[in-house]
Amino acid sequence: WVSLFDGSTLTGWKAAESENTFSVTNGEIVARGPRAHLFYVGPVASHDWKDFELVLEVKTSRSANSGVYFHTRFQESGFPETGYQVQINNTNPYPSKTASLYGVDDRLTVPVGDDVWFTLVIRVEGKRIITKVNGQTICDYLEPENPPRKDEVKGSILAHGTLALQGHDKDSEVRFRNIRIRSLGAKTAP
Numbered sequence: 001w002v003s004l005f006d007g008s009t010l011t012g013w014k015a016a017e018s019e020n021t022f023s024v025t026n027g028e029i030v031a032r033g034p035r036a037h038l039f040y041v042g043p044v045a046s047h048d049w050k051d052f053e054l055v056l057e058v059k060t061s062r063s064a065n066s067g068v069y070f071h072t073r074f075q076e077s078g079f080p081e082t083g084y085q086v087q088i089n090n091t092n093p094y095p096s097k098t099a100s101l102y103g104v105d106d107r108l109t110v111p112v113g114d115d116v117w118f119t120l121v122i123r124v125e126g127k128r129i130i131t132k133v134n135g136q137t138i139c140d141y142l143e144p145e146n147p148p149r150k151d152e153v154k155g156s157i158l159a160h161g162t163l164a165l166q167g168h169d170k171d172s173e174v175r176f177r178n179i180r181i182r183s184l185g186a187k188t189a190p
Helices: none
Strands: 013-016 022-025 028-031 036-040 052-060 066-072 084-088 118-125 128-133 136-142 162-167 174-183
Touching (some): 028 036, 028 162, 066 118, 084 118
Antiparallel strands (some): 022 028, 118 128
């Protein structure tokens, strides 16, 4: 396991659209502000994974909306166009709830409440994606050949890439800590 967050700075991370959306307080990355994404651009695995297991602790405020992207790449603005988003949403009215694969394998049941720390696991191995909250499997998805995708998630295809944390809007506050990853196989990126 390798830590991706030193607990005191955003070293190894790069914000797109609004740097002020992300800050570090009490050993936590706090996402609150205008839409923005915080991409991991640090040295671990040259910020490029194919098969991996990611573990992080997350805490949401009431009505927060956020996500964790994987197999994505840095882009200056907009929602990431490549990779999958693992939704973080416990009480926001939007139907896709925490640990869903946004727009691909949406779950409508809330696995955990707001204002408490929970452990989110994202595991990608081959064409299989597993998400867990506090040890409970939420999604166990096997990507089919040539998966059908709506316009909004047309880039949600397994490949390789980096990670990103989402700051969704000024009314959403989400905290992240203890962000750790381990590779599960050889990196296949060029």
